[in-house]
């Protein structure tokens with residue numbers, strides 16, 4: 001959703017969760033948010049053709065990702081040839097994406113902080129202007145959302161069967177992933193990273209986008225005001241991500257269903273497991 005919002009700025013290409021391209025989106029020819037299969041998409045077909053023409057083997061790149069992008073990755077800390085190859089190829093994909101989209105700012109909304117950690121390491125040496133937005137949501141809402149199963153519906157943006165996950169599993173995963181995101185934030189120069197709470201974004205998109213704009217070096221005040229006034233947002237060529245990217249223009253609406261529908265005992269279970277980090281992010 002934040003990717004869709006920022007994609008509405010004329011200088012930003014909201015590319016979606018780019019880490020999934022080699023892993024499953026391209027090999028399975030899944031849907032782009034323009035409703036074309038990705039190999040037929042007018043934009044991604046060109047990006048991927050140029051990337052492969054530059055010598056990238058997609059299966060090999062996916063293998064590199066499996067070693068380097070986990071939150072804890074010995075291969076990433078050791079550096080060396082495979083990390084360099086991963087970094088150079090990922091950067092080439094990002095540059096081609098921004099170039100073909102005709103927008104100077106590329107937004108990769110991949111959720112794994114491991115991908116950010118892998119890129120931040122090289123960005124400092126390369127002078128790449130990398131900014132980080134750490135979007136966090138109340139873990140009770142995340143656990144409630146993940147407790148609902150979902151069937152495959154590729155055209156509607158659900159690429160694989162989603163099992164119902166136990167609350168404790170989601171809570172522990174939330175803690176692990178967000179600890180990785182915190183580690184990533186510490187690697188980014190002062191003022192170039194921001195933590196945003198989903199709840200603040202939907203309650204006051206104008207103020208939140210203004211703050212994001214300051215961290216990423218863009219003036220997003222006007223965009224924030226328009227979205228706050230109800231202007232619809234839509235994904236243009238998001239290559240993967242939440243199913244809402246397939247639903248066409250939509251205006252921002254808070255999803256706080258969990259507050260009424262999640263059992264008090266499940267809520268308490270999350271609070272018991274995550275109290276410390278929840279308080280740090282400002283959740284009561």
Ligand SMILES: [Zn+2]
Pocket residue numbers: 032033034035036041042043044236237238
């Ligand atoms: Zn497309």
